[in-house]
Amino acid sequence: MDHSVLFAQTPAALPDILADIERLVSCESPSNDLAAVARSADVVAELGTAQLGAVPEQIVFDGVRHLRWRFGPGPTCVLLLGHHDTVWPIGSLTAHPVGVTDGVLRGPGCFDMKAGLVMAMHAAAALPDPSGVTLLITGDEEAGSPTSRELIETEASGCTAALVLAASADGGALKTERKGVSRYEVHIQGRAAHAGLEPWRGVNADVELAHQILAVQALADPAQQTSVVPTAMSAGTTANTVPAQGRLSVDARVRSVTEQVRLDTAIRALRPVLPGAGLEITGGPNHPPLEARSSADLFDRAARLAARLGLAPLTSTAVGGASDGNFTVGIGTPTLDGLGAVGGGAHSDDEHVFVGELPGRTALLTALLSDLLRPAGAPLPY
Structure with missing residues (x-):
């Protein structure tokens, strides 16, 4: 030896x-x-x-x-x-x-x-x-x-x-x-309005964020050990204003390249739920x-x-x-x-x-x- x-x-x-x-x-x-x-x-x-x-x-x-x-x-x-x-x-x-x-x-x-x-x-x-x-x-x-x-x-x-x-x-x-890692930022564009006088004129970025959080979390697949976790979030400016903008960070972890591609495609296919809301997705896979x-x-x-x-x-x-x-x-x-x-x-x-x-x-x-x-x-x- x-x-x-x-x-x-x-x-x-x-x-x-x-x-x-x-x-x-x-x-x-x-x-x-x-x-x-x-x-x-x-x-x-x-x-x-x-x-x-x-x-x-x-x-x-x-x-x-x-x-x-x-x-x-x-x-x-x-x-x-x-x-x-x-x-x-x-x-x-x-x-x-x-x-x-x-x-x-x-x-x-x-x-x-x-x-x-x-x-x-x-x-x-x-x-x-x-x-x-x-x-x-x-x-x-x-x-x-x-x-x-x-x-x-x-x-x-x-x-x-x-x-x-x-x-x-x-x-x-x-x-x-x-696991492979993907990171995303979900950007919401709403429309501001006075929360007390005419909230119906606004498009509430908080509410749109809530829809998107649920949609993002639904992409997880426990059977594949795929986790999709909404993490940092921000929206709004004052307590009496309908939020005009919002942002959500997403951390996703997958075991296979196939699953990473599946998840990336699904996140990029997200669409706004509220009439008048805008949605932009940035980020993507960063570790295979x-x-x-x-x-x-x-x-x-x-x-x-x-x-x-x-x-x-x-x-x-x-x-x-x-x-x-x-x-x-x-x-x-x-x-x-x-x-x-x-x-x-x-x-x-x-x-x-x-x-x-x-x-x-x-x-x-x-x-x-x-x-x-x-x-x-x-x-x-x-």
Whole structure:
């Protein structure tokens, strides 16, 4: 068995992994603070350079810093994908200091997903030859990847696999299915009138909104696990005026491309109910679904490798949230998600990582990389 594959599983590696995670978590990086994201990018670059022996390219789009390491002269075979921005505002460390107690690491963004970034660096560094690997760490995933989506899709194009270092699901399960996401804005145009003197001259945007809320919610399909949720809403100006305008936000989640198309067609076919009302629909699908068939072969490979490494049997699950893995599978690249840390509490006061799981998970990632880079017909290196 090749000990380079098991490098990150040895007890000697864990202190370095922990030190790197704590350093990265200690640099706060909320997505909406470009200066903070830039500081975080510098820390990621410093840690990655020390581990990987190479300085990353720093790619800036609209002020957002992304980092890319490409190894070897040839085309990329495997894309390692993660993000260094978080949902936590500056100052969160005061109430949630970084530290380890009783084998549990805590700190804002440790689970989602700074521990996964460190795992990716150590796994790639453990490869005898990382040629064919690209490590891409973006700075706006928590904001929906508005500046990095095109970069992600370009890097994933033509790859054998994309491995996403998002945090695991409960119990360490890999995320082999993610729902696709569509977001819409329903804009209502009514007509104002005095609510007491002549309300009949108005077209009430509130009432039209009520009709549209019911129509939108009726598009959900529990049998298909399709959710269509009216969320933020606004209308009206004063308490004695028939509202002339209204707006409704809609969040929709689907398991399949077919269902995403069905839902998009239905929402765009909505029509006003009240005479004289106007209706405009904006938005649409923004994350294609990560369907189970797109990750099945990679999960089976990872499960076999986990058994060879003596790790607990891998499990998998479907989740409703989207990640950058939705983009990679959307262009046809097989994708395995949830390969990051084992823990819980993402985006909450209880965010945490189980320290004891870090070596084995990093070793699994190293083994999976090695296996994916193995020439056809070559023997397993472990």
